[in-house]
Amino acid sequence: MPDLTGPMGNPRRSSILVTGAAGNLGREVVDRLQSHGALPRCLERDGTGRRSGVEWVVGDLTDPAAMRAALEGIDTVFLIWPLLDAAPAHDLVAELVAAGPRVVYLSSTAIDDEAARQSDPIVQVHADMEALLRAADLRPVVLRSDTLASNARGWVSQIRVGDVVSGPDMARTAVVDERDVAGAAAAVLLGRHDRWDDGPHLLTGPEVLGRADQVALLGTALGRRLRFRAVAADLARSRMLGDGRPERLVEALIAASTRRPESNRVTDHVERLTGRPAGTFARWALDHAAEFDRGTTAAPPSAHDPATPGR
Structure with a gap:
């Protein structure tokens, strides 16, 4: 059982619910909340990612009863929507309206606010979720993230056995360190900025990179000459599919690789929220080089959650 006592043995109360708490980004959000003395309540589907020192609840975002219990006593929710369809979120939104917490929603910088339909299914679900939350008068604080640096973990198996990373080429984006996104989220969740600005806050890294750029920077961190090889969509x-990814997710990723326009947009919104400039992908690669090392035998953390922003 987690330690839920505070100073002088008084019970500690969770007031922030973090969804997706066992994922690449969710873990970082929990770490930052804890570093500020907060006790987040962490929602996970199966309980396999539990760790000590935090309050864990097992439940599914699409289960109204589970969410009703998870939201009890909660003031603020960090919401990561993991599905490629916003329709199942209607029951969740009803529970949020009934419980009345502030909602901080993780979305995507790829959203085009002027477009009737978005470029691909992943971006579309984020646009639909934003619209659904606003229509319910929840006034979500929207954090739109660019491509997360942690997505590079999807290349671990290839880098451990060779010097070529192959995959679908993607639009160049301002890749953002998930630690910076987590820092921005924590700042909002804890109210550590001037006001509850609904946003959207556009969270980017400091430079625009393509897949080849990221692979080369990983090579530099590892002291190797790595290169990226784009493959056709069919391959x-x-x-x-051979790796076991769900067909619907695979089709969404292929659509994102072929339809999403490139973006040259770099913002200072990470620094506005955290007080620190966004870190570079080169720094991320150095900090995580051991995960890609040929001598590493432990399985890496999962690289992708469905509907990850900015992918």
């Missing part, structure tokens, strides 16, 4: 599809 990329068959490989991802």
